[in-house]
Structure formats: C-alpha cells, structure tokens
Amino acid sequence: MQASINIRPGDLSQYADLRAEVRSFLADYARQHGKHDWIASWMGHSPQFSKALGERGWIGMTWPKKYGGAERTFLERYVVMEELLASGAPVAAHWIGDRQSGPLLLNVGTEAQRQKYLPGITRGETFFSIGMSEPGSGSDLAAARTKAEKTSDGWVINGQKIWTSNAHNNHYAIVFCRTSPLNEKKRHEGFSQFIVDLKSEGLETRPIENIAGEHHFNEVFFKDVVVADDCLVGEAGNGWNQVTSELAFERSGPERFLSNYALTAKLTDAMQGVDSDLARQEIGRMAAHYWTLRKMSSGVAKAISEGDPPNLEAALVKDLGTIFEQEIADTTRKLVHSSDIRSDEFFDLMQSYTVMHAPSFTLRGGTNEVLRGIIARGMGLR
Amino acid sequence: MSDAGKIFSESLARVFTDYDDTHKISSGRTLAWSETLWKSVNELGLPLLMIDDAKGGAGGSTGDLFDVLAIAGRHGVPLPMTETVVGAWLASIHGLTLPAGPVTLGIGSDMANLTAKRSANSLIVSGTLSKIPWGRTSECVITLVDEQLVVVNNTGHAVKEHNNLADEPSDTIELVDCEISEPSFAQAQMSTDSILRIAALGRAAQMCGAMHAVLELTMQYVSDREQFGRPLKKFQAIQHYLAKMYCEVVAASTATRGALELPDAWEAEFECAAAIVRTREAASAIAALSHQCHGAIGFTAEYQLGRLTKRLWAWRDEYGDESEWRDALGRLVLSDAETSLWQRLTDRSG
Ligand SMILES: Cc1cc2nc3c(=O)[nH]c(=O)nc-3n(C[C@H](O)[C@H](O)[C@H](O)COP(=O)(O)OP(=O)(O)OC[C@H]3O[C@@H](n4cnc5c(N)ncnc54)[C@H](O)[C@@H]3O)c2cc1C
Numbered sequence: 041m042q043a044s045i046n047i048r049p050g051d052l053s054q055y056a057d058l059r060a061e062v063r064s065f066l067a068d069y070a071r072q073h074g075k076h077d078w079i080a081s082w083m084g085h086s087p088q089f090s091k092a093l094g095e096r097g098w099i100g101m102t103w104p105k106k107y108g109g110a111e112r113t114f115l116e117r118y119v120v121m122e123e124l125l126a127s128g129a130p131v132a133a134h135w136i137g138d139r140q141s142g143p144l145l146l147n148v149g150t151e152a153q154r155q156k157y158l159p160g161i162t163r164g165e166t167f168f169s170i171g172m173s174e175p176g177s178g179s180d181l182a183a184a185r186t187k188a189e190k191t192s193d194g195w196v197i198n199g200q201k202i203w204t205s206n207a208h209n210n211h212y213a214i215v216f217c218r219t220s221p222l223n224e225k226k227r228h229e230g231f232s233q234f235i236v237d238l239k240s241e242g243l244e245t246r247p248i249e250n251i252a253g254e255h256h257f258n259e260v261f262f263k264d265v266v267v268a269d270d271c272l273v274g275e276a277g278n279g280w281n282q283v284t285s286e287l288a289f290e291r292s293g294p295e296r297f298l299s300n301y302a303l304t305a306k307l308t309d310a311m312q313g314v315d316s317d318l319a320r321q322e323i324g325r326m327a328a329h330y331w332t333l334r335k336m337s338s339g340v341a342k343a344i345s346e347g348d349p350p351n352l353e354a355a356l357v358k359d360l361g362t363i364f365e366q367e368i369a370d371t372t373r374k375l376v377h378s379s380d381i382r383s384d385e386f387f388d389l390m391q392s393y394t395v396m397h398a399p400s401f402t403l404r405g406g407t408n409e410v411l412r413g414i415i416a417r418g419m420g421l422r
Numbered sequence: 423m424s425d426a427g428k429i430f431s432e433s434l435a436r437v438f439t440d441y442d443d444t445h446k447i448s449s450g451r452t453l454a455w456s457e458t459l460w461k462s463v464n465e466l467g468l469p470l471l472m473i474d475d476a477k478g479g480a481g482g483s484t485g486d487l488f489d490v491l492a493i494a495g496r497h498g499v500p501l502p503m504t505e506t507v508v509g510a511w512l513a514s515i516h517g518l519t520l521p522a523g524p525v526t527l528g529i530g531s532d533m534a535n536l537t538a539k540r541s542a543n544s545l546i547v548s549g550t551l552s553k554i555p556w557g558r559t560s561e562c563v564i565t566l567v568d569e570q571l572v573v574v575n576n577t578g579h580a581v582k583e584h585n586n587l588a589d590e591p592s593d594t595i596e597l598v599d600c601e602i603s604e605p606s607f608a609q610a611q612m613s614t615d616s617i618l619r620i621a622a623l624g625r626a627a628q629m630c631g632a633m634h635a636v637l638e639l640t641m642q643y644v645s646d647r648e649q650f651g652r653p654l655k656k657f658q659a660i661q662h663y664l665a666k667m668y669c670e671v672v673a674a675s676t677a678t679r680g681a682l683e684l685p686d687a688w689e690a691e692f693e694c695a696a697a698i699v700r701t702r703e704a705a706s707a708i709a710a711l712s713h714q715c716h717g718a719i720g721f722t723a724e725y726q727l728g729r730l731t732k733r734l735w736a737w738r739d740e741y742g743d744e745s746e747w748r749d750a751l752g753r754l755v756l757s758d759a760e761t762s763l764w765q766r767l768t769d770r771s772g
Contacts, residue, residue, distance in 0.1 A: 047672060324747070
C-alpha cells in the first residue's frame, strides 16, 4: 500500500490573534442578538448572522480580493470555521457558497460568473444550495436524470431534485444535470452543472419536514426552467469531474466532527467538578477523539493550501468524525442520567436536537459506506 | 523530525529487514531476545538518538522517536526499544552513567513501589519493581524514588520472570537494601508523570508501527485468499473493514506523532494523554478487524498475525493502563472550570 499512515497537521498556533478576534466577535454578536438559535450550527440559517460575518471579511476569506475575498490562507479560514462551529453559531446561509459553490466558480467558472456571484457570497448576501440528489439518485449520483437541453439561447431544465437544503431560503442552486443521453458503458459522461436562480419561472420548491419537525430540506421541481448560456458552469459534459472535486470540498471541513460541539461545550461545562469514574472515562475518551480529529482535519486544510486535493484524507476524517459526533448524543444522555448535574431548558433542547439529528451526520455529503468505498479505492483495493 | 531521526529510522529499517529475512520470520510466536540484533542496534547508536550533540549524542528530540520506534514496532523487534532510547536520554539529562548494554524503565505507580534511605554518598533502596519490560535481559533499570532518578544495576537481585500476553518479558525484581552510589542517582529534573508520558508515547509509536504491519499483512492476505471464486478483497464487507483499519492507523499515528513533535512534549499533559488514549483505542479496533478478515488461520500460533496482535493487546496496558490514561484525561478536563475543553483543544494548536 502506497498511502501514508500519517496526516501532517496544519500549524494553527500562528493565528492566535485571529482566533481571539473571532471569539470576541461571537461574544459581541451573542450579547446583542441572543443565542437562542445557536443549537443548529451549520444547519442554522441566519442571513443576519452571515451578513455580520461578511462585514468582518470572514466569508470567502481565501479568495482573491478582486472578488471580495481577503486572500488569506486555508489555515486562517480553518481557524474561523472551527471557532464558528464550536460556538454553535448559525452559519448555514453562507456555508455552502463559502465551502463549495464559490470554490467551484473560482476553479471552473467564467470571469463574468465570478464577478457576478462571488462578491455577494463574501458579503453574506448571496446564498447557494446544492442540487445533486434526486429521488432515484442518492449515493449513485450518476443515476441523476434531471436533464438540461440546449436551445438557441440557453438551456431548458426538466426533472426533480430532492433533499435540497434551504432551497426555500437561498438564492441559487448549482444543479447537476444530464446534458447528453445516458451511455450505459460510460455512465459518468454527459453531465453538466448549472447555476439556477431558485426563483426561476417553472421552478417549484416544496418543503419536506424532517424527523425533528423542521423545514430544512425540500423537493425542487423543474418544469421547462430556462437558464441562459452564461449559467453553465465549466464545460458542458464535464459535470462529473467537476462535481467530484466539489464533493471533496464538501467533505473536507471541520463541520464533519464539530456539528454538535456546542452540546459538548455545554456538557463539559455542566460536568465540571463531577467526580465519577464514568464521567472521567467518557469525557477523557471524548477529549482524545476531538484532539486527534482536529489534528487530522487541520492536516486536510494544510493539504488544500498546498494545492493537494486531499480526497482520501477528507474521506478518512469524515468517516471517523461523523461516527464520533454521532456518539456524542448517547454519551451526553448517559452522563446526564448518571450524574446529578444542573440542566436547563437550553441544554435539554440541545440534547433532543442532537438525538434527532444524529442519523443525518453519516448520510449527508455522501454516506459513510460511500466514503469507505473511496478509502478502499485509495488503498488500492478496488 | 531532525536528520538524526531520519538517518536512524532508515538504518534501523535495513537492520530489521535483514534480520527478518535471515530468520525467515513467518511464525506467530514472539521471538526471544536476540543478542545479535541488540548488537547491531546498539552499534548504530540507538541509545544516542536523543542525547545532545554537545554530549556526543545525535541531537534528536522526542519528535524523532516516532519513526524510529514505529519501525521497531512494525518489525516486531524483540528488544527494549522505547526503554533504551528513553533510558539513555534520561540518564544523559541527569548526568548519570549507565552500564554498557540494554536498559529498561521502571516508571509509574504500577511498576515501582520503592522506599529509599539516604546515607553519606549513597541511597539504600528497597521494594518491588514489577512489570519491568525485558527486565531479565537488561543491565539496569531506571526508576524513581524519593524524587531521585536512580539507575539500579540488575545483577544480584531476585528476578521473578513473567511474560506479558505477547510472551515478552515483564519481570518482577525485588530490591532488598540495595545500595546505589553516586553517580548512579540524581535529583529528578522531571516528574514521574512527565517521564511516564514519554515512555507511554514511545510505546504508542511502537503500536502504530505494529498496526501498520497488521494492516499490510491483512491487505496481502485478502488479496491472496480466494473464496466463492474471487479474492476476499473483492467483497465489500472486507473492503470496509480494511478502510476502517486504515482510518484507525492514521488516527493513531497522527495523534502519537503530533504529541511527540510538540516542544517539551513531556509537559503537555492534555495532548500526550489524548494521543495515548486514542492510540490504545485504535489498537483494539485494528486487532479485532484484522482477525475478522483473516478467518481461522489468523487464530493459529503458527501464522504471523498473532505476533503483532498479541503485542497490541499487551501494549495497550503498559506504562499506565488504558483506563488510567482515560481517567487522567477526564480528570484534567473536569477539574478546572476556568479552562474549557475547547481552550484545551486549541491552546497548543500545533
Ligand atoms: C440533512 C440532509 C441534508 C441534505 N442536503 C442535501 C442537499 O442540500 N443537496 C443534495 O443534493 N443532497 C442533500 N442530501 C442528500 C444526501 O446527499 C443523500 O442522502 C446521500 O447522498 C445518500 O443518498 P440517499 O439518501 O438516497 O441514500 P441511498 O443512496 O439510497 O443509501 C441508503 C443506504 O444504502 C447504502 N448504500 C448505497 N449505495 C451503496 C453501495 N454502493 N455500497 C454500500 N452501501 C450503499 C448507503 O450508504 C445508505 O446506508 C441531504 C441529506 C440529508 C440527510
């Protein structure tokens, strides 16, 4: 096996000032606006919060200044992201644009597209959704059937997407479409990606209520939705390669083990001074996992900053990280029930939130079974 | 890692590979102490690895331990590797002279239970050294008593031979009014906990090497072995087990290397314990998965998997058992309301 058994962590110690700035920004914001919605973390959609963050220059931080970016490093971006996640701040509105739609446009978009969309993303005003999954196409993304047909002055899209997070709140979606007929021998060919305005005529968004009773994701129907030529992202027919590198960005961040860190913070605060074997054992194990995952995850950011697309490493961290964060729900439950700690309404709410959301951790962004397939391929087993 | 670490690990890899080849290592049984192998390792200058240039050493630091000890773990070398490097380093820091030959450590509450009396220029030490790795084949044991770092010469004491479950010596040595003269003891410049951290991380690095070897062996096995007309590696369940194993090896190695590479690693209470706990958890997972992938052959004394998995099982509980380390880490997090877990995670964010 050629692959290395080490991930070299990124050195984050040089950014202590930035970390302090983010912490004080978050404290100020929470003082002004309250923290009642700081449970959902990167599922929490708050245009107001995103705008405030954009004003600080903390969205699209690594992008060129001419598109509104700050030309900072991926490790600086990492520091900002992890501080936001650790606090539980509602970052969903800008998260997708910052993490994947923006970088996609930077990589393969036209100059005009970059100028049109990127500055709005960095200001925390323009929000993107991901239009990949369909009723018949989940893990098997190449089974997507939504199709876009070329017309004289653009493209016409017909079909259906599903599980589209925040389609009802966001401005655009990057929609993965079939643009040439399926060739069974080359299933991955003939796809293209389009920027679609979610208010387009012929586009209908219907809510799907999730298990926690929230309206987070949607069905999105396309009936003769017309998009202009300049909405095609990258090359027609190259959609599969593009979407694969977009997925690597989608999978690479610290949100894959910090989704519910706000609960962990609450728990470890509430447990202070509790003197039981179980508490020490569980909290000790938790600390060991967080510390290790963070080392690995900062290593992924470092690899990205060095221009290495870390597909394999990102899959490793996401597999380990999501299983670990899934366990937090149960660890918390065990500890709360076995010790006589102060609970409050917010803590109770966070716990039930995490219990209900935990199943999604190992599904969204590519299931852990799919990730293990990627790892096995990286190991030379497939 | 410094050049010293790189040069040592490369030379050691050659020595170990030659040794494996000449001894046709293919059995599951642990190898006995090998004087020849010890000589080659000693001639390479292994004990010098972490000793200052100024004192004639190689000038390496704890950051160099990972590669050197992982190589040893990967080859299942029957020598006190961690003990030799860490022992020589401790002796050098404290200006103590060591007898020529292998050294071992008796550090930690489960290992050393000693009392000392002071006389003019010597210490009179009594008590029990237990679970001493490679005790019977070592020239001396380095231990701590009354805040003194002490080199106990190994001759003339009653040694009760025990083995850990990997058949490696883990002996008990009874000291009765054993006189230690200067310069074989000195005021300890590090706490027991600090020394224990480095010893346990050294063991963890050996575990990472052993886990790597288990993974490679398992990869080979599932490529060669066929059932239902195809190699095992074609079955998705097997692929997923191997992916899981890979995740665990990378987690453990990243953690252990990360902790060892911190400046003054022995002071890093939180980080060292985190790496030690994570590595031990990985060892259990990897041993279990590798046996599942191997079927019955892996469960035989003859096949070489056992040589590695037995070490993993044994090493999980050396230099502090797994639950002690978890407990210590949990205690640290829960004992100081002023410092949040997040602060601890991000404080020394190397
Ligand atoms: C909260 C949430 C938000 C989401 N947001 C979005 C979004 O914004 N945009 C978007 O496009 N999608 C989104 N998704 C969809 C997500 O990407 C899919 O759920 C995921 O890709 C899995 O597809 P599926 O749900 O159809 O499950 P399936 O693919 O049907 O899988 C069901 C089970 O079968 C397993 N399985 C499938 N194929 C294999 C195989 N080859 N080998 C082994 N096991 C296999 C899976 O691992 C899983 O355990 C979201 C999902 C969730 C839960």
